[in-house]
Amino acid sequence: MAAEKQEVYSNVESMSQKLFEINDFIHDNPETGNQEFKAVELLTKTLEDNGFTVERGVAGLKTAFVATYVHKGGGPTIGFLAEYDALDKLGHGCGHSIIGTAGIGAGIALSKSLGDTPATIIVYGTPAEETTSGKLPMVAAGLFDKLDVALMTHPGDRTTVGSKSLALNLVDFVFEGKASHAAASPEKGISALDGVMMLFNGVEYLREHVRSDTRIHGIVTDGGAAANIVPERAAARFYVRGADRNYLNGVVERVYNVARGAALATGTKVTIKEIKAYDNKVLVESLNNVLLENAKAVGATQILPPPESTGSTDFGSVTFRVPGAELGIAFVPVGTPGHSKDFVAAGTTETGHAALITATKTLAGTGYDLITKPELLKQVKADFKALSASK
Template identity: 80%
Template sequence: MVKKIMVLVLVLLLLMASAAMAAGKEGIYKTVDDMRQQLIQINDYIHDNPELGNQEFKAVEILTRTLEDNGFKVEKGVAGLKTAFVATYINKGGGPAIGFLAEYDALEKLGHGCGHNIIGTAAVGAGIALAKNLGDIPATIIVYGTPAEETTSGKLPMVAAGLFDKLDVALMTHPGDRTTVGAKSLALNLVDFIFEGKASHAAAAPEKGISALDGVMMLFNGIEYLREHVRPDVRIHGIVTDGGAAANIVPERAAARFYIRGADRDYLNTVVERVYNVARGAALATGTKVNIKEIKAYDNKLLVDSLNQLLLENAKEAGATQILPPPESTGSTDFGSVSYRVPAAELGIAFVPVGTPGHSQAYVQAGTSPSGHEAVIVAAKALAGAGYDLIVNPDLLKQVKDEFQAIKSGKAAK
């Protein structure tokens, strides 16, 4: 009899536990669905009020107000950035810390041509939906407002300030032409080379002048020779930003701006040093002086396979469409620098037809279309769902963290 009762109690407990877990995920979906109109309003408001990097005051205001209304504690102006924020929700004393990264800056002249209105809104929706459906499970949910992705990068100073270090996992979404995970991103160094020479009359006294433009020309030529002897994933592309004042004056100042990119940070560092040597050589050869100014550097994205798969499963569960492998060709993102600090993954979410290029009018128009709205809802559910799985399943979280550590220590493929 006692044994029977004990078995019954055990069965009951198990049923309750599984019901609670189901309520967790289903509860998350229900919260997002209940918030649908509000999330769409936020998305459209950010979209229709495009703000450039470090000036996203309207976006920050509406996103942080929504988080505060839902019990998050918001800190604005973090890492010395006026439009960055950290919003924290601590459940039952806190536990595994899951971060969702919001972006919300627009592009000059184009507006929201990169879908960052969707990124910001989905991150806030995910954070709230997860926070509201934790029940008695201890956890910490943090939504990060990361400004100026298109320009100066908000994430770099936030990484430097250690703001992501408290996380167990960092997640974000980016809309595009497919639903995908595991998209690579290249490590990047953005560098200005400023050459200094001596002005002189280009016809009457060229022998008294030193052409800064010659330095720039030698830099471009040297880089062309270097190009053949680097790994095929390396990309070096530049423009002349100052070619002198007039054709009849020997240019005393000339400058070039280069993006130097590669699949792997360690290797790219060696390429960057070689490019700098080309610049120094160009200066020596032309008698000019060169000032090498590093503008910013991103790391490549470290791809944690177990985390990417979890995100994809959750996207499928949440009803994502246009699921495809990631594109081969890629650019760079400051999220890469986050991925060097904590296990991180990005869900590409479909909102335009396959093959539609980014930073385009098509992206602008899709931002408030039914497919844009659906992307917000599905991404919010998928991000929150993945966060929930990591919180309730310590083995899964450990697997993700172990894989991340192995990649970082060079024991696994990057």
């Protein structure tokens, strides 16, 4: 192993106590999406103390930041993504305190181990992953476009790479009708709730004719004011998900047509409002391979294939723009569900701390390889380009 790469790991070890303190502070002071002011203050101060130039409030988000370190005039640009929002009423049930701490730790450790090799390291503070998905406006603002590669970690029940994610559209459907007395003069009313109910029925029929990876699930968010009033307004919220963004776009349009048909059939009007949309992860095998090899090299445990079932993440939209990879890092027993009290409890344990150090070393070591091995970076970018051409 190159002495410089061993230095990367040594730098992580030397700052381990500081990383534990940062992780534990964020964990014990949980803040929900777009309110992560304490976490951001601590993370950005640590980066500035280690020579990074920090821009706060990027992409119109109060708790987003971009921290940049340019070495020897710059060279390959490696990004580390930090998350730090907690779940409402649960706390850090998704391990984001570890994600945020590992992201800055990897950036700092790598910045101190570059020798004479030109490089640029950028740490991105990406808020509100659990709610409004802060990476989306950051993607729209082009903040990730300067990267050669984007890296991040996510705690879970296994150490793994290549975990898929589902593209997602979150949509509100609002139906408008005409109020009337539901008993005395129902014929004078137009039920907005009828529109919503027909939307749900139409979606049920649609399920038979979409690919098996498609997920369509919704709730009624407004069912009317009272049972004796023909509902003048009714609304529903749906998630539409799928493994492939291009295919999912067609499914989303079919769902929209179901809503339009429901409005036509019931004499109501429907307004369709997309709340957010993000893409499935683009999985670059060559990048995932080097990430996993680095995890093995630093003693990662519970190395397993990625789980079959999956959800959605706004990191997918980053990987649509630049090559990106996510390291799943084990910190709970296999089978432990995310968004659980067990995840919260593990965040500051010895096992959680060990996972933090392993993830930080893996990310930093992978960044080192990409910077110092031009052929590797060239291969990763070529593989990404080929995948992008086939999308």
